[in-house]
Amino acid sequence: MDVVVEVENVSKAFDSNVVLEDLSLKIEEGENVTIFGRSGTGKSVLLKCIVGLLEPDIGDIKFYGHSVLNKPINELNEMRKEIGFLFQSAALYDSMTVRENLEFPLRRIFNFSDEEINQKVVTVLEQVGLEKAIDEMPASLSGGMKKRIGLARTIITKPKLILYDEPTTGLDPITTKEISLLITTLQKELKTTSIVVTHDILCARIVSDRAVVLKDGKLRFEGEIENLLKSDDIFLRNFFSDQIIEENRSNNG
Amino acid sequence: MFSLRFFKEVFIPPYEFGEIKKHMEELGIKTMPIVSVTGIIIGLVLAMQSQPVLARFGAESFLPTMVSLSVIRELGPVLTALIFAGRVSSGIGAELGSMRVTEQIDAMEVSAINPYKYLVVSRILACTLILPILTLYVNLLALIGAYFAILLSDGMNWQLYIDSVFKSLEFADLIPGILKTFFFGFIVGSVGSYKGYNTTSGTVGVGRASTSAVVLSSLLILLVDMILVKVTVWLWT
Secondary structure (H helix, E strand, C coil): CCEEEEEEEEEEEECCEEEEEEEEEEEECCCEEEEEECCCCCHHHHHHHHCCCCCCCEEEEEECCEECCCCCHHHHHHHHCCEEEECCCCCCCCCCCHHHHHHHHHHHHCCCCHHHHHHHHHHHHHHCCCHHHCCCCHHHCCHHHHHHHHHHHHHCCCCCEEEEECCCCCCCHHHHHHHHHHHHHHHHHHCCEEEEECCCHHHHHHHCCEEEEEECCEEEEEECHHHHHHCCCHHHHHHHHHHHHHHHHHHHC | CHHHHHHHHCCCCCCCHHHHHHHHHHHHHHHHHHHHHHHHHHHHHHHHHHHHHHHHCCCHHHHHHHHHHHHHHHHHHHHHHHHHHHHHHHHHHHHHHHHHHCCHHHHHHHCCCCHHHHHHHHHHHHHHHHHHHHHHHHHHHHHHHHHHHHHHHHCCCHHHHHHHHHHHCCHHHHHHHHHHHHHHHHHHHHHHHHHHHCCCCHHHHHHHHHHHHHHHHHHHHHHHHHHHHHHHHHHHC
């Protein structure tokens, strides 16, 4: 299996606040990895470093064996064409309709005909189940719908790697489950590798094969989710106990 | 550095003609009502204020000349630019600022799209190109406003007024006034974009970007005007 992302001894600090410290991680092709951690432990920073939005202070990050650091912008953009990023807020362009949001990356960075673009837009909207929202403005969509459209915009370019930054934050448990199942379905259909940053154990259980837990910017756990939940580590037990109780409660309910 | 990047990016394809046209239309339409009122009032007030002063020296017949020179050389360009800064620079600051804090600019960047070119270059160019047009429009309205003031006090006929205005105006009076509006438009676009593009601290930062864009662009307009007046006087004499 090819290694898609390799994080090598990465450290990153903002002034005196160290958010990542000597972190190393490998993600292989086809893997779906969840990154857990308390707020401010550098999960989102790690995603932004992988896609080249931020640069680590120390260490290296490789995408298919090529370092993403210190690349000229055109080479970095070539690499970014292979990566999809679903932001926590979905980051839909406010001034554009759903159709324009989806067409935007296709028109700007690929040479598709109008017919091909239209076909792709219709297809992804069917995949996320929002065909009727095609002419809506983002402001008129609910939180869950925005996430779905954000997901549609992420997959429309058929990336090899998708980075999800808290895809279910702020959603109710039913919508969380729907979005998580949708992510899993798309992962299988598109055969992508994914890294999911979340606090949500339900989402992680549905979408990922492997979990990574960060504490104070360092790797605290790496392994299967079920092993994570059975761990004797006090930090891990405290971190997940409330969520497990909540999950059991909603399952019983 | 932010503004210098504009000169590097503006010549590199793809050219954002569609975006520039869209912004020019938007900015023109948004600013039109307020600059229309401003234009008429500048002319009216200037004529009403100047008439008694000129009358004291027996120079009332120079009123159309004085009004037209003041409006076209200085008041029209500067006041239009200040109104434009208040209306547009804050709008650009707030729009780009909210795009920054809601990660829309990051979303463009990770999609391999150059957000500076798409968002900033098109806005700066639109401001630079639309302000001279608005200034010509304000100048015209100010001259019409001044005529109404003169008509009410002296009953001067339109033909005589227009003749006096055009006799006193030279091509050299019009050019510096219009040329400097390209600088002012550039200032409004680049300051608004800079403040918005570099917004931090969430929604508080958006408000701060919007306010400081107006303050900074207004100050820069006045400062650059002073320099350009000096340069113009030096070149023309």
